[in-house]
Amino acid sequence: MTIYSPRGHGAVTVPVERGGCGVTHTDTEGDRLKVDCPKCEAAIMRLPFGFGPSPESAALTPDEREAIEKGTRNKAELVSAMAAALAEKGSDIIASALDDSPKPRPRKRTPRPASTDAQ
Ligand SMILES: [Zn+2]
Numbered sequence: 001m002t003i004y005s006p007r008g009h010g011a012v013t014v015p016v017e018r019g020g021c022g023v024t025h026t027d028t029e030g031d032r033l034k035v036d037c038p039k040c041e042a043a044i045m046r047l048p049f050g051f052g053p054s055p056e057s058a059a060l061t062p063d064e065r066e067a068i069e070k071g072t073r074n075k076a077e078l079v080s081a082m083a084a085a086l087a088e089k090g091s092d093i094i095a096s097a098l099d100d101s102p103k104p105r106p107r108k109r110t111p112r113p114a115s116t117d118a119q
Helices: 038-045 062-089 091-098
Strands: 003-007 032-035
Touching: 003 038, 032 038
Parallel strands: none
Antiparallel strands: 003 032
16 A cells, blocks of 8 residues: 655655654655555554545645635635625515415316216
């Protein structure tokens, strides 16, 4: 298995006495440190460094988290702005949609009773 760091890690060394191999791992994939060493992987995954089994599963950096929160906030602002615009300009549409006054119903046809003339 290979594990990946959050962005910004340049190298990792897990000492032998901590269960690692003692070698400094510096392989990267994209902008993430990649560790392909069974001894170190096990030791690193026990620590709260945010490593994950794929680049996508590694923890987000504070910058990444902030960018996502900003994006979410912008979406929420957009939705409320749209709702406000709709409430203002589309009030007639909304009013008619919410109008629950009785409307003429299509007549229901009552089925004819089955003929009893049959012999
Ligand atoms: Zn190692």
